[in-house]
Amino acid sequence: MSTRDTVLAAAQRLLTTDPTASMAQIATAAGVGRATVHRHFASREDLLHEIGVRSLERWAESQRAAGLAEVVAAGDADRIRACLEVLIDAFVVDADEIGIALTDPTVLNAPDLRERADALFTQEVTLYAAAQDAGVLRADVPARWLGHSLYGLLIAVRDALVSGDIARRDAEALVRSTFLEGGAAR
Template sequence: MSTRDTVLAAAQRLLTTEPTASMAQIAAAAGVGRATVHRHFSSREDLLLEIGERSLARWDESQREVGMAEVVASGDPARIRACLEELLDRFVVDADEMGIALTDPTVVNAPDLRARADELFAQEVTLYAAAQEAGVLRADVPARWLGHSVYGLLVAVRDALVAGDIARRDAEALVRSTFLDGSAAR
């Protein structure tokens, strides 16, 4: 792992639990000097933007790796449900690892990152709409609402993990059951 990657990984972990951590604290968490951090990132904002970019890349990768587009095209309820379960599990891992990217103002308000997030969200909404059409998810709410619900659960799981309110081993199952049972077709 490169020094840059070490700093990013340490920053992601630290900022999830301490969102106002300084560059000096990030350097200490990475086991490097502050000058090394500044050699890779000229400012805290640059570091946060890189975390945001990596988070969006993971979101995109998760959608592709679960075959979301193919599953949506299939219309098969069993495949759609399995895809939802796998995607939710991946999102929980990402929220645990890069939770700061969910709510940090620098990340969520950066125009380029916001535009990319909107694209990915729109793609994801097609899965929720297909799930509604296939009778997997309830059809009496907008598909975009289901997407916002997932986002809310990811913030909740990140916060619950940080607070120690849930065990890490239970996180995926809790999000899956909360979303899929609470949003199930009636």
């Protein structure tokens, strides 16, 4: 792993548990000097922007790996539910590992990151709409609302993991059951 990747990994872990951590604290967590961190990232905002880029890459990869587009096109209820489960599990891992990207204003407000996030969210909403059409998810709410609900659950699981309110081994199942059972078709 490169020094840049080491710094990013340490920053992701630290900022998820302490969103106000300084560049000096990030350097300590990465086992490097502050000057090394600044060689790779001129500012805290640059570092957070890169975390945002990486989180969006993981989101896009999760959608590809789950076969989101193919599953939506097929419209098969079993495949849609399986795709939802795979995505939720991947999202929980991401929330645990790079949870800062879910709520940090630098990440959320950067125009380029916002544009990409909106596009990924729109793709994901097609899955929720297909799930509604197939009877997997309730159809009496907007598909976009289901996406926002899952996003809220990801923030909740991140916070619950950080505070120790749930065990890591239970996280995926808790989010899956809350989303899929709480949003189940009636």
